[in-house]
Structures are given as C-alpha cells and as structure tokens.
Amino acid sequence: MAEKHSKPNFSHSQVSEILKRCYNLTTLEIHSLPSYDDQNFYVVPVEGCKGVLKILNSEDSEDLDLTEVQTFAMSFLQQKGLPAQTVLPSTSGQLMSLEEIDCGYGLQKYLVRLLTYLPGTTISQVPSTPQLLYETGQMAATMDKVLQEMRHPKISILEREKFIWSLTNVSLLEPYLHLLDGDPLQEVVKSIIHQFKTSVEPQRSNFRKAIIHGDVNDLNVLVEPDGNDGHRISGIIDFGHVQRDYYIHELAINIMYMMIEHPNPIEVGGPILAGWESVLPLKEAEKDCLYVLVLSRFCQSLVLARHSVTLHPENEEYLMITAKRGVYIVTHLWTLGKGQVEKVWFESAAQLNKKMAV
Missing domain, CATH: 3.30.200.20 (Phosphorylase Kinase; domain 1)
Structure with a gap:
C-alpha cells in the first residue's frame, strides 16, 4: 500500500x-x-x-x-x-x-x-497580460537553453523513459482511461491520443532534444509588481519534473497551463510562442505538432488528476484545480480544430514579434 x-x-x-x-x-x-x-x-x-x-x-x-x-x-x-x-x-x-x-x-x-524562499505570488493570481505571457515563454526558453550547459556525473539519470508526465509518453495514459467511463471527455481524450500517435510520433525525430524543467505551469512561476501597474517574473520553482526530453514539450506544457486562468484561453498561445521564439525559434516539425502537444498535455493533466484523487481523496481540491476549466478548454480547442487554433496562435505571435522588433 x-x-x-x-x-x-x-x-x-x-x-x-x-x-x-x-x-x-x-x-x-x-x-x-x-x-x-x-x-x-x-x-x-x-x-x-x-x-x-x-x-x-x-x-x-x-x-x-x-x-x-x-x-x-x-x-x-x-x-x-x-x-x-x-x-x-x-x-x-x-x-x-x-x-x-x-x-x-x-x-x-x-x-x-x-x-x-523566493518572493512573489503565483502567476495564476494576476492578470495574464500579453507582455507577461511573452516574458513567461521567454523565461522558459532561456532556462532550458541554459540547462544545456549543465554538466554532472549523474546527468544520464534525467533520461526518464517511463516517466508518466513526459509528453513523449502520452500513450501511457491508456490504462487509466477507464476512470473517464461514462464521461463525454473520454471520447475527446481517445481522439487526441490517436492524433498524437499518428501525427506527433512520426515527426519526433525532427524535434530537438534538451534537458527541460518539464513543468513551467501557472503555480510554478512566481511574479511580483514591476512598479508600472504590471508584474515581472520573480521565481521559477519545483524542479521535480526535470528530464531530458524535447524543447517543444516545454513550450506546449507552458501554453497549456497558462490557459487555465485566462478569460479567453485561445489567446494565450501567441504571446508565449513569441516569447519562446525570441530565444529558441521553432523548426517546422515542432510548429506543426504544437497544437496536438498542448491538447495531449491537457489529457495527461485531466486523466492523471482523476487517478491521483483515487489515491489521495483528501487532496482532491488541489488535484482538481486544472480539471475545473481544463475539460471545457480542451473540448473547445479540439472542436475548433488545428487550423483555426494555429491561425490565432501564429498570427498573434507574428504581430507581437514585429512589435517587439520596433
């Protein structure tokens, strides 16, 4: 037990x-x-x-x-x-x-x-302005880029091949899908996993491998007031998911979690993508898989939270934080479809990049 x-x-x-x-x-x-x-x-x-x-x-x-x-x-x-x-x-x-x-x-x-102790409040508790989202993507990419310089005699332990939270291992969710029996979400999750297997896995050889934080979510980024009615990042916490994985997975994870508290979740992707690309421009294959990877992370979060609640019912409120809005968001994005969501993300990223270049 x-x-x-x-x-x-x-x-x-x-x-x-x-x-x-x-x-x-x-x-x-x-x-x-x-x-x-x-x-x-x-x-x-x-x-x-x-x-x-x-x-x-x-x-x-x-x-x-x-x-x-x-x-x-x-x-x-x-x-x-x-x-x-x-x-x-x-x-x-x-x-x-x-x-x-x-x-x-x-x-x-x-x-x-x-x-x-790092000062600040979690980014989930302040308004997600395009500027703050841009800086979040930029910080995530900067951090992962710096991690590539790290040397340690036991660094190979970061090859966490069966780690259930790795976006490489989305198919490991399948034994848990029975937890969604009778829930319309089950069909959405099954469809996304199928899409992952057919459209992401064949392109993985074109992704860039990297050591990543693996969990740049809205509770692991701290911010404090910047003195101009906005906020700046004051801390990154919780390194329990550090792993050797892929850059694009970090970006997808970041976008997914920053959607949770946003009043219009689809608007999150563009600014974070722009901030990320100011440090690490994406390859075509990585761009092409971003939509499915973001949805796949929603699936991991929603299914594994249900599993954790069966183990720790006393912690249900915290474990289900993402689930409250996550079900709505993933269903909405899946219904909109890849083309429409990408159009919003890539066009707003391009506009922001132009603005930042001036």
Missing part, C-alpha cells in the same frame, strides 16, 4: 523537530503550502532567513540520484542569474536528508530539503 500513502503528512511539530536537529533553527512560524504529491512548508525561524521545507513523497524519495541532479540544476540556474530556488545545507553540510518517520502510515523514508 506504499503508493496509496506516498504523499507525506508531516505535522508542524515534526517539521520543527527536523529544522532544529538538521539545521539548528528554532521555528517561529510554519504554514503549509499547496502541493501535488509532496509536502511543502513555509518556515520562519527565530534566527531569520525564511525558507521552504520540501518533503518528497516516499516514492520519489527512493531516487536519491535523481533528486541530487535536480537540486544541482536549481543551483546551476541560480548561478547563471535565473530566479531559481537553491537548497540550503544542513549543519553537517548535507543538501538533503533521508528521514524515516511515521506521519500516519507507519515508518517510511522521506527526502527532506530546505529551500531558499
């Missing part, structure tokens, strides 16, 4: 004890932060220096090497001037600690790290 309870459920007193024992910090304030399958706490110690204590789920805690490389990626980006969190060492100089604790499900091992 390990999978059933892989999400940690640490109490505030357990968090305080870890902070004291591992970091010699006395807790003044602790707040839970939302998380998909880990546990995050905003902590303020008496000694100053706010932080985020991140406790990995017991399943991911088994892969120390993967977490080590992801932690290194965060630090690498921060050294290159990007607003990524970094991990603070414990009193013994360790960047992570494997804690064996009973948080309600018997003794299990959980990887614990103390991260720097």
Whole structure:
C-alpha cells in the first residue's frame, strides 16, 4: 500500500523537530503550502532567513540520484542569474536528508530539503497580460537553453523513459482511461491520443532534444509588481519534473497551463510562442505538432488528476484545480480544430514579434 500513502503528512511539530536537529533553527512560524504529491512548508525561524521545507513523497524519495541532479540544476540556474530556488545545507553540510518517520502510515523514508524562499505570488493570481505571457515563454526558453550547459556525473539519470508526465509518453495514459467511463471527455481524450500517435510520433525525430524543467505551469512561476501597474517574473520553482526530453514539450506544457486562468484561453498561445521564439525559434516539425502537444498535455493533466484523487481523496481540491476549466478548454480547442487554433496562435505571435522588433 506504499503508493496509496506516498504523499507525506508531516505535522508542524515534526517539521520543527527536523529544522532544529538538521539545521539548528528554532521555528517561529510554519504554514503549509499547496502541493501535488509532496509536502511543502513555509518556515520562519527565530534566527531569520525564511525558507521552504520540501518533503518528497516516499516514492520519489527512493531516487536519491535523481533528486541530487535536480537540486544541482536549481543551483546551476541560480548561478547563471535565473530566479531559481537553491537548497540550503544542513549543519553537517548535507543538501538533503533521508528521514524515516511515521506521519500516519507507519515508518517510511522521506527526502527532506530546505529551500531558499523566493518572493512573489503565483502567476495564476494576476492578470495574464500579453507582455507577461511573452516574458513567461521567454523565461522558459532561456532556462532550458541554459540547462544545456549543465554538466554532472549523474546527468544520464534525467533520461526518464517511463516517466508518466513526459509528453513523449502520452500513450501511457491508456490504462487509466477507464476512470473517464461514462464521461463525454473520454471520447475527446481517445481522439487526441490517436492524433498524437499518428501525427506527433512520426515527426519526433525532427524535434530537438534538451534537458527541460518539464513543468513551467501557472503555480510554478512566481511574479511580483514591476512598479508600472504590471508584474515581472520573480521565481521559477519545483524542479521535480526535470528530464531530458524535447524543447517543444516545454513550450506546449507552458501554453497549456497558462490557459487555465485566462478569460479567453485561445489567446494565450501567441504571446508565449513569441516569447519562446525570441530565444529558441521553432523548426517546422515542432510548429506543426504544437497544437496536438498542448491538447495531449491537457489529457495527461485531466486523466492523471482523476487517478491521483483515487489515491489521495483528501487532496482532491488541489488535484482538481486544472480539471475545473481544463475539460471545457480542451473540448473547445479540439472542436475548433488545428487550423483555426494555429491561425490565432501564429498570427498573434507574428504581430507581437514585429512589435517587439520596433
């Protein structure tokens, strides 16, 4: 039953004890932060220096090497001037600690790290202006481009071939489709998976491989006011999906999640695409597959959220955040069709690029 309870459920007193024992910090304030399958706490110690204590789920805690490389990626980006969190060492100089604790499900091992706190609010909570969307696409592309310079002796572990959240593995959703039995969404998802197999997979050899963040979503991008009634990006968080995959997958993931809170979702693609191409212009094959890849990410998000709710019903509200509007958006985009959606995206991207060039 390990999978059933892989999400940690640490109490505030357990968090305080870890902070004291591992970091010699006395807790003044602790707040839970939302998380998909880990546990995050905003902590303020008496000694100053706010932080985020991140406790990995017991399943991911088994892969120390993967977490080590992801932690290194965060630090690498921060050294290159990007607003990524970094991990603070414990009193013994360790960047992570494997804690064996009973948080309600018997003794299990959980990887614990103390991260720097980045100021700002999630981008989901502010208006998505074309300028901010442009900067989001630009930031995602810049980050992935910088990640290609990263060197680490265990870097091959990022070849996560069976990773269910990789856009390479959309067909791995098929065993979960029964969760949509009786729901009209099931036919839409089946059609998109078929389209993915027939139109994306044959072109994959023309995509550019890269190390990508893999989850530049509306809850993982932080913003703060820019002083001109707008916002600027102040942080990129959550590197749990870092993988060796394809550039175009990052762009599709970014577009998909930024649609969720937007009043007119189809308008999101153009500005993000323009920002992305200001750093990494797309190849024809990548452009041609973008529409189906965006819809495929909706399928992953909606189907895997249903699956997670069966495992963690107590976390349903957070797990189903995307689902509330996601069903409407993916159905609408599928009904509009590739030609119409691409026309909106590519034309507005071209207009924005022209405007930015002036």
